[in-house]
Amino acid sequence: MSTNHSPFCEAPRANRPSAHFASLHLMGHCCCFIAPKQRVQRITAFGLRCKSPIRIDHVMHNSSRMHSQQPLFACPAEGPYHHAGYVVGVRWSQVLTKCTVGCQTDPLVINGCWDLPEEQRMTNGGKSTMSSSLHLRIPNSCIIAQDAFFKDDSVIAVDSNGFKQYDVLDALHMDRMMSKIESWRKDPGSFLASQSLRTQCSVGEEVFVLIVEGFLIFNYGPLNELMDKRYFLEIPYDVCKERRGSRVYTPPDLPGYFDGYVWPRYLKNRQEMEDMVSDIVFLDGLKSKEDLLDYVYGDVTMEIQSLMGKD
Ligand SMILES: Nc1ncnc2c1ncn2[C@@H]1O[C@H](COP(=O)(O)OP(=O)(O)OP(=O)(O)O)[C@@H](O)[C@H]1O
Ligand SMILES: NC(=O)c1ccc[n+]([C@@H]2O[C@H](CO)[C@@H](O)[C@H]2O)c1
Numbered sequence: 001m002s003t004n005h006s007p008f009c010e011a012p013r014a015n016r017p018s019a020h021f022a023s024l025h026l027m028g029h030c031c032c033f034i035a036p037k038q039r040v041q042r043i044t045a046f047g048l049r050c051k052s053p054i055r056i057d058h059v060m061h062n063s064s065r066m067h068s069q070q071p072l073f074a075c076p077a078e079g080p081y082h083h084a085g086y087v088v089g090v091r092w093s094q095v096l097t098k099c100t101v102g103c104q105t106d107p108l109v110i111n112g113c114w115d116l117p118e119e120q121r122m123t124n125g126g127k128s129t130m131s132s133s134l135h136l137r138i139p140n141s142c143i144i145a146q147d148a149f150f151k152d153d154s155v156i157a158v159d160s161n162g163f164k165q166y167d168v169l170d171a172l173h174m175d176r177m178m179s180k181i182e183s184w185r186k187d188p189g190s191f192l193a194s195q196s197l198r199t200q201c202s203v204g205e206e207v208f209v210l211i212v213e214g215f216l217i218f219n220y221g222p223l224n225e226l227m228d229k230r231y232f233l234e235i236p237y238d239v240c241k242e243r244r245g246s247r248v249y250t251p252p253d254l255p256g257y258f259d260g261y262v263w264p265r266y267l268k269n270r271q272e273m274e275d276m277v278s279d280i281v282f283l284d285g286l287k288s289k290e291d292l293l294d295y296v297y298g299d300v301t302m303e304i305q306s307l308m309g310k311d
Pocket of ligand 2: 147150167215249251262
């Protein structure tokens with residue numbers, strides 16, 4: 001199976017109303033709360049839907065760290081709906097405060113995903129790759145990865161085929177993941193410091209960005225609703241199977257696990273996700289890492305600029 005649908009747009013789906021493809025559409029709601037030390041955090045939620053082709057000419061670069069982008073195009077395409085999906089959500093908070101100018105040079109080391117050699121990380125859709133690169137480009141960002149919250153193997157349910165039921169929310173300590181996200185929300189600056197990440201602040205205001213990366217983050221309502229932006233990286237069945245086959249998990253996949261459990265479960269999870277969430281940007285994970293990163297980075301920075309401009 002293969003995909004020919006375009007990289008930066010929602011994937012086609014037979015039962016998705018065509019209106020969902022119509023034009024770039026931002027919708028938002030905001031809420032405010034006052035955090036300690038006079039800090040004002042604003043949380044904005046919005047979704048992105050797109051039809052074809054959307055041209056993004058550039059990203060504002062009134063800050064030295066914002067890079068201008070090459071024009072990018074997004075358009076829908078037809079095709080079978082057989083893609084493995086991986087999700088990356090982005091959340092940010094804006095902090096209005098006075099800070100000194102600094103720089104962030106530390107690479108992200110969180111949840112054990114960045115400091116592992118590539119061949120030991122999961123070899124699937126590219127979300128860890130994307131998240132890590134995004135983090136390095138976005139000041140004051142950090143990653144929380146869902147894979148770090150798997151329960152112990154001894155408590156994972158087993159089906160009648162002997163397949164461990166790893167690809168369900170029950171296999172994850174979502175409560176612990178939420179606690180971690182909550183601690184970021186309460187005080188992102190302190191959270192970064194606790195991860196040995198320095199903050200970079202411009203005079204006047206700063207935006208902290210949390211990149212939430214995982215394979216079931218949108219299926220968990222309380223987490224999904226916190227996201228400001230949602231991206232879903234897809235790769236076709238055959239590529240996914242091949243990449244999965246080259247991985248060694250702990251515990252390792254049993255023979256037949258991919259076709260007997262992982263793929264059918266993925267299809268169920270994906271259906272559930274699409275029934276719950278509509279404002280997801282689907283990305284073609286077969287595109288180059290650079291193109292994907294440029295697109296997402298451009299998209300996120302535009303929204304951050306827009307967020308900053310609203311105050
Ligand atoms: N756009 C891409 N094109 C080609 N290869 C890619 C792309 N993105 C990532 N890869 C490669 O695919 C492999 C898997 O990437 P990555 O670990 O980021 O996937 P993942 O979705 O995080 O998987 P998992 O959730 O299972 O950890 C890596 O070897 C990575 O270098
Ligand atoms: N404990 C783990 O991290 C673990 C163990 C066995 C399988 N997996 C797989 O990780 C993927 C999500 O990234 C899922 O498809 C799990 O099957 C993870």
